[in-house]
Each structure stands twice: as C-alpha cells, then as structure tokens.
Amino acid sequence: MEKKENIIESAQKLFSRFGFLKTTVDEIAKAARMGKASIYHYFKSKEDIFREVVEKERQILSGKTREAIERENTPQDKIKAFIVTRMECLSELANIYDALKNEYLEHYAFIEKARAANFREEIETVKAILQDGVNDGVFEIYDIELTSFAIITALKGLEYPWTIEIPSHEIEKNIDKLLDILFNGIVKR
Amino acid sequence: MEKKENIIESAQKLFSRFGFLKTTVDEIAKAARMGKASIYHYFKSKEDIFREVVEKERQILSGKTREAIERENTPQDKIKAFIVTRMECLSELANIYDALKNEYLEHYAFIEKARAANFREEIETVKAILQDGVNDGVFEIYDIELTSFAIITALKGLEYPWTIEIPSHEIEKNIDKLLDILFNGIVKR
C-alpha cells in the first residue's frame, strides 16, 4: 500500500495549499509521479481521496488531544489541555479545518458526516473529563450531556469569524478567563 | 422630513427582503413613489440610505434591550434579559443582522464602523450589569472588562454558523445551561 500512502501524502499537501475545490486530480497524480488514470486504481474518486486525507488528519488531531489530556492530572487542566491542543492542531491541519468550516464544502454528504462525527467526538471528550471531575468530587454537575453541549457552544465563540480585529494575546487571556468562569462562575462563593 | 422617513421605510422593507446588494435605488424610489434622482436630494448615496436604515434598527435594538434589562431586578435576570432580547430582536431586524454578519458587506468602511460600535455597546452593556452585580455583592469579579469580553465571546457561540442541524429547544436549554455555568461554574461550591 505504499502507492496509496504516497497519493494521500501528495494530496494532503496540495489540498492544504489550494483547497479541495482548486486542486485537480491531475496535479495530485503528477505530485505522486504517476498518471492520472492510475489514481483511480487506488481511489474511487477525488472525493474519496479527500475523505481519506481528512480521516488521516482527524486521527492526528484525536491522538494529540488524547495525549495532551492524559498528561494532566486535574479535570480543570484536562479541559484546558483539550481546548488549547485542539486550537493549535486545527490551525495546522488545514484539511480537517476546511472540512469542518468551509461553507463551500457544505453540500457534500461526506463533509456533513465528518462534521457530525467531529461534533460527537468533542462532546464525548468533554463529557469524559466532566464525568471524571464529578467522580473525583471536584465538579458538581447535574446534566453532564447538556453541560458538555454548553461548553462546546461557548468554545465556538472562540472560533467565531470575528469581523473586527482582535489581538492574539487578547484571545489567550480570553481563554483563561473563559476557563475561570467555567470553573468558578461569577456569583460570589 | 416626511419624505426622508418615507424613503427610509421603503428602503428598510426592500433591504430586509433582498439585502443591500440586491436592492436597487430605482426600486426604493418606486416604492417611495418618487423618481430615482429625487432620492439624491435626501441622501448622498445608496450606502447612506442603508446606514440610516441600520441606525434606525440599532436604536430599536438598543431600546428594547434597555427596557428588558430595566424590567429585571437581579443582575442574573438582567444578563438573561440582555441575551434573550438581543437574540429575538436580531432575528427580526434583518438589516442590522446583515450589517453585523454578512461577510459580503465586510469591505464597506461604514459596516466596519457599525460592527465595532455594536461590539463596544455589547461590552458596555454587560459591564454595567456586572458592575451592578459586584456593587450589590452578588458577583465576585476581578476584571470586569475581561469578563465582559469572555461572556460576549461565549455568546458568540450561540450565533455560530452551525453546520449541523440543532433543534431550537436545544438552543433554549443551551442558553439556560450557559447562564447556569456563568453564574455558578462547575467546580463544587
């Protein structure tokens, strides 16, 4: 399966640079040093190639996020690790970012599936951390599923397509403040 | 100034329906029962018309939000009133929604200004409520500006262009849960 991996690697680079729509199968073939028609021996379609590239990046994202979480001890630090690692990875893995965010890709069924799966995975990850926190007596939460949902929603605000310029150190402070609010709330203790 | 108000009203309807870009000055003139050239006696440009329409809606939004907040007694209820009223109004006032969100309008300087002004107003509104809460001994907050910023960020998650379908009762529950987290946090008290 060396040829197939070679194609995936070439495609990953080109898709990252030019996006799914602007990258041609011919370009992928050339970068993989083969004829275009040969690509179809290994993949059913251009979409199939992209799906496998996105899956590869999803596995990288999952792996790094899991590692970062496992490196921490408190549920608070685990949540922070989840948020920070995820943001860092998404800014590097251009293809999965596209798959999740690019509105021009919305109408592809496989993109819809990838987005639903990603959302589910985020919820499950946060749920697991929250459950541990509750089991350890650190967190007090009555509806873990809904709380996970709310947290993911709040985090989406960090990804919001801000239409005004915000300095990046403000975003970091913002993350820390969001975490502070998440853990302690604003009502006097 | 009756003629000018008539133009604004006609324009508001047409802009709401077709958007700024797709509405022509000729259509506005016809709806206002005058010749196109007469519009330019009252307004400098098409952009000028839109600016005034957006300003009119901003005042409606501001007014309703302020009323809703003043109707409440506790800082918690005031924050909720702010969030709920704002979401309701934005879903009705199509022109200010466009001005704030539509990426095809981004390059107009007056849109940029409107967005910055709106953001500032949101921050100031939340800050005022938080300050009252602190003064009343209900909230305990060390950086009110940053906290306001974080809250607005989290609320942006509710406006996130979700690329997967979410039932609307889930969104309501999500608001309540977000408020619960905002007030009480998740760390055991």
Next chain:
DNA sequence: GAATCGACCAAAAAACGAATATAGTCGAGA
C-alpha cells in the same frame, strides 16, 4: 430657492457563446 425628474454617463454586472479544463472511463500494453 427648494423640490422634482427625464436624459444621460461611466462603470459594473449580467448574459452569451466559444474555448479550455476536469473528473472519470476504457482498453491496450507491459
């Protein structure tokens, strides 16, 4: 003088048809 609008203009947008590019197929050859 203020308000109105038909005629006009430059530039932008839309429409159109021809040319080119693209994803995918097929069959011959190694």
Next chain:
DNA sequence: TCTCGACTATATTCGTTTTTTGGTCGATTC
C-alpha cells in the same frame, strides 16, 4: 495486476456584447 494514452461528457473559464446601476446635470415646476 498495474499503468497510462486516448477519449468523453460536463464543468469551468474566457472574451465579448449587452444590460443595468448608481449617480449627475440641467430644465421645469411649485
């Protein structure tokens, strides 16, 4: 089995023409 040149239907791009649009100007009316 793997490779790829030749091929096809369709999509995209391109250049040109036509139409539309925002805005201006000057004559007319009140």
